[in-house]
Amino acid sequence: MRENSHTSPFASRRGLLFGSAAAGALLATGCTSNESNDDEDTGKQPANAADKPGKKVTIGFAGPQADHGWLNAINEQGKRRAKEYEDVTLVSTEGSNDTAQQIGQIETLINKKVDVLVILPADGKALTRVGLKAMRAGIPVVNLDRIFNSPQAYRCWIGGDNYGMGLNAGRYIGEQLKNKKNAKVVELAGLDNLELTGERTKGFDDALKNYPNIKKVARQAAEFTVESGQEKMSALLQAESSFDALWNHDDDQGVGADRAIKQAGRDEFLMVGGAGSKRVMDAIKADNSVIKATVLYPPTMAASAIDLARALGQGKGVSGLAELEIPASMTLYSAVVTKDNVDEYLPIGFN
Structure with a gap:
């Protein structure tokens, strides 16, 4: 991943x-x-x-x-x-x-x-x-x-394919929000000192260029851990009172992100994960949370x-x-x- x-x-x-x-x-x-x-x-x-x-x-x-x-x-x-x-x-x-x-x-x-x-x-x-x-x-x-x-x-x-992960996450989110006026998305990235993180972000940003109604309003870089995912997701939630979609680069740090989302009582957006953990796939199948998709690695x-x-x-x-x-x-x-x-x-x- x-x-x-x-x-x-x-x-x-x-x-x-x-x-x-x-x-x-x-x-x-x-x-x-x-x-x-x-x-x-x-x-x-x-x-x-x-x-x-x-x-x-x-x-x-x-x-x-x-x-x-x-x-x-x-x-x-x-x-x-x-x-x-x-x-x-x-x-x-x-x-x-x-x-x-x-x-x-x-x-x-x-x-x-x-x-x-x-x-x-x-x-x-x-x-x-x-x-x-x-x-x-x-x-x-x-x-x-x-x-x-x-x-x-x-x-x-x-x-x-790290660029492809970002590209396909952006395309999926873009298709879900293409008819929504002034849609806002946020990104929970991985470690910024890794080249792969930049590639995933670039792919995501490039995909969103095809959807002029969508704007990325915030980004936080976590560290591929549960703890960092929870901390950085909490910061995103505090910074943005509402948004329409979240792309999380990594399903492991997504465990922490999911905790932060539940603690904040937020559910107005859809979430796309990254890598393809069984936990996330089970959540997608249950279809009873913000998690709607994951992009495989x-x-x-x-x-x-x-x-x-x-x-x-x-x-x-x-x-x-x-x-x-x-x-x-x-x-x-x-x-x-x-x-x-x-x-x-x-x-x-x-x-």
């Missing part, structure tokens, strides 16, 4: 969740499991029964500390997907938000001579060097979400990263494409989940 931006068109069907032909083909093909899979387990399509076990592959998996619901879901998705393959051995690190510690963990995986590395760096810029080291050692790197500074540091990047990207790593280790491409090699990059789509399609997406909602 936390990284670099790539623009994508607006839609909200599960079939467009991965947003590219390559990713869509990947889910149905030779990069998928040799075993059948319950869709509710991973939120992805069942593995292709025709895909036979191949060359044994050892995948090193290095992610940041799972101190956030989305990050924990990343770890769970990756590990669960690896278990579906009898030809995959997964070696995971404990995960750390300390750059030096994560570099050390990845160097240990390099020294173990794993076949492929999947890395979600705590800091893409700071960990570029260790990505380069792995690639130079002949270990392909699947760079997950937070992108390294150099394309030489990874073989394939897969991740979410799917943690299923970790499961697809395992698919890609296995394909790299076995020298496979992506079935359904003419190319012999897997793509260099894959951007997931930021679908909008509403009460009309929430049942489709509930299996990938994270806690």
Whole structure:
């Protein structure tokens, strides 16, 4: 839920969740499991029964500390997907938000001579060097979400679309308010020192340009935590006596925002979340609160990263494409989940 931006068109069907032909083909093909899979387990399509076990592959998996619901879901998705393959051995690190510690963990995986590395760096810029080291050692790197500074540091990047999150949140809100005169919206952003926050805000602002009747009247930056969400939402509510819509960048900090909203007794606006937590999807389905939608930043990207790593280790491409090699990059789509399609997406909602 936390990284670099790539623009994508607006839609909200599960079939467009991965947003590219390559990713869509990947889910149905030779990069998928040799075993059948319950869709509710991973939120992805069942593995292709025709895909036979191949060359044994050892995948090193290095992610940041799972101190956030989305990050924990990343770890769970990756590990669960690896278990579906009898030809995959997964070696995971404990995960750390300390750059030096994560570099050390990845160097240990390099020294173990794993076949492929999947890395979600705590800091893409700071960990570029260790990505380069792995690639130079002949270990392909699947760079997950937070992108390294150099394309030489990874073989394939897969991740979410931060600009697209903001764009689709703005478009959804714009369509809901397009007939309302002098509509007002507010924004509860994430950490302003992260590039991704600026990308989400830019996408949101760009979408609103198409709705001249709507004005963004306030913005607060929180810190992706429950506590910060509650504090900053309280400030927004105090500053604005009424408004028509709220876009909250992150469903985890949205827990605190929801508390502040309930404590203030406010319900005159609609709320759009970000990332796709199960809590928010349940609220959307119940349709008895201000929460009406959430824009996905799917943690299923970790499961697809395992698919890609296995394909790299076995020298496979992506079935359904003419190319012999897997793509260099894959951007997931930021679908909008509403009460009309929430049942489709509930299996990938994270806690």
